[in-house]
Amino acid sequence: MHLPPSRGAVSAALASCLLHGDEPDALNDLVEAALVLVDDLIADDDIQISLFMLYELHYGGFDDVDDALEWNPDLLRARARIEARLEEQLRSAVSVTEHPLPTVDAVAGALFRMTAPTAGPGFSRHVAKKADEQQLRELLLHRSIYQLKEADPHTWAIPRLRGVPKAALVEVQCDEYGNGRPELMHSALFAQTMRGLGLNDDYGHYVDQLPAVTLASLNTMSMFGLHRRLRGAIAGHLAAIEMTSSIPNRLYGDGFRRLGHDSATTLYFDEHVEADAVHEQIAGRDLAGALAAASPELLDDILFGAASCLLLDELTAQHLLSAWRNGESSLRQAERSRGTTRTRAPGHYHG
Amino acid sequence: MAEHTGDVEIVPCPDGPVLVRGSFAIVGATGPSVDRGRPTVALCRCGLSQRKPFCDGTHRITGFRTDDEPTPLS
Numbered sequence: 524m525h526l527p528p529s530r531g532a533v534s535a536a537l538a539s540c541l542l543h544g545d546e547p548d549a550l551n552d553l554v555e556a557a558l559v560l561v562d563d564l565i566a567d568d569d570i571q572i573s574l575f576m577l578y579e580l581h582y583g584g585f586d587d588v589d590d591a592l593e594w595n596p597d598l599l600r601a602r603a604r605i606e607a608r609l610e611e612q613l614r615s616a617v618s619v620t621e622h623p624l625p626t627v628d629a630v631a632g633a634l635f636r637m638t639a640p641t642a643g644p645g646f647s648r649h650v651a652k653k654a655d656e657q658q659l660r661e662l663l664l665h666r667s668i669y670q671l672k673e674a675d676p677h678t679w680a681i682p683r684l685r686g687v688p689k690a691a692l693v694e695v696q697c698d699e700y701g702n703g704r705p706e707l708m709h710s711a712l713f714a715q716t717m718r719g720l721g722l723n724d725d726y727g728h729y730v731d732q733l734p735a736v737t738l739a740s741l742n743t744m745s746m747f748g749l750h751r752r753l754r755g756a757i758a759g760h761l762a763a764i765e766m767t768s769s770i771p772n773r774l775y776g777d778g779f780r781r782l783g784h785d786s787a788t789t790l791y792f793d794e795h796v797e798a799d800a801v802h803e804q805i806a807g808r809d810l811a812g813a814l815a816a817a818s819p820e821l822l823d824d825i826l827f828g829a830a831s832c833l834l835l836d837e838l839t840a841q842h843l844l845s846a847w848r849n850g851e852s853s854l855r856q857a858e859r860s861r862g863t864t865r866t867r868a869p870g871h872y873h874g
Numbered sequence: 875m876a877e878h879t880g881d882v883e884i885v886p887c888p889d890g891p892v893l894v895r896g897s898f899a900i901v902g903a904t905g906p907s908v909d910r911g912r913p914t915v916a917l918c919r920c921g922l923s924q925r926k927p928f929c930d931g932t933h934r935i936t937g938f939r940t941d942d943e944p945t946p947l948s
């Protein structure tokens with residue numbers, strides 16, 4: 524992918540460093556100033572696209588950016604400044620009401636309670652029953668920024684774990700990566716779903732259309748995954764992902780079937796119903812539970828990681844639903860006005 | 875992950891399915907064997923899965939409990 528367009532002073536300065544080799548001094552000054560002025564990092568487009576750019580250097584990189592910049596100390600300094608504030612905001616925003624003992628059963632039980640399915644209308648039920656074709660496309664665009672590299676942020680944690688938790692994480696990730704069959708990698712199945720709706724499945728193709736909150740979900744995973752200090756948080760995060768997957772994916776599949784999409788297109792969702800019923804047990808018990816038992820000092824971060832996942836999922840769902848209820852697109856305005864995505868007149872949606 | 879050779883591990887998960895990992899086949903009672911789909915499977919034991927014999931997470935909606943079963947030796 525190419526470096527996406529910037530969204531403000533910080534990302535513009537960052538883009539100059541990445542594309543033209545500008546010295547990052549000015550960037551760090553701008554980051555510092557932005558962090559004083561910005562209240563809510565999760566909703567800030569300029570900060571979140573900047574963080575996305577900085578993290579992507581560690582994943583697939585950008586075609587138009589020098590790979591050597593991955594370890595540029597000034598860029599890492601800018602990233603660290605943003606991360607410190609993001610972590611601080613997440614720690615104060617999440618509510619952890621469970622206080623289990625550091626045993627496998629107690630920790631898994633607490634995580635299952637934190638992620639218990641709720642009754643009543645929710646995001647996935649909207650998708651199952653009411654979403655129209657354009658809303659399904661938007662859903663895939665939002666998801667694509669993580670799902671086209673599904674499992675990668677948690678894979679960073681493998682060398683930071685030992686024993687039972689490590690074996691558990693590897694077992695889950697093997698399944699995510701298709702058990703040796705590339706065409707069954709979850710990211711490949713998601714790409715197939717996107718193609719089923721006529722969407723481009725190149726990684727990052729739609730990133731310019733994604734709002735800050737969507738990027739914040741991925742950036743949070745990258746932050747947890749890339750810091751050994753936060754290995755408890757990435758373990759808890761994965762447990763929460765797996766524990767909130769089977770039932771919503773069944774409902775997403777229903778939504779796509781309702782609008783006539785074929786089984787190749789819904790395979791991604793169908794696969795997750797069964798796979799994640801397995802993964803939630805392994806991630807809850809053998810990864811998060813066993814990690815807490817072996818390293819009780821990580822227990823709080825395990826719960827923090829899980830709660831952060833739930834918070835960001837909730838914020839993203841709220842963003843999509845409230846846009847749709849107002850008859851609007853959940854994608855970024857700037858992009859829509861450039862006409863690169865199909866738009867409809869206000870009032871079209873009846874969700 | 876490479877398939878285990880020999881040992882089969884069966885894990886009754888509290889309030890949930892039975893995890894089975896190792897070298898095994900799921901054989902249909904009257905028909906062909908069931909494609910297990912992945913090396914480790916979760917078999918439904920609440921009886922309410924729509925994808926039997928596999929767990930599909932329904933036990934979490936219905937509040938299935940396994941409180942009164944004996945704890946297996948570890």
Ligand code: FES
Nearest residue numbers: 918919920929933
């Ligand atoms: S045990 Fe999970 S659906 Fe029955």
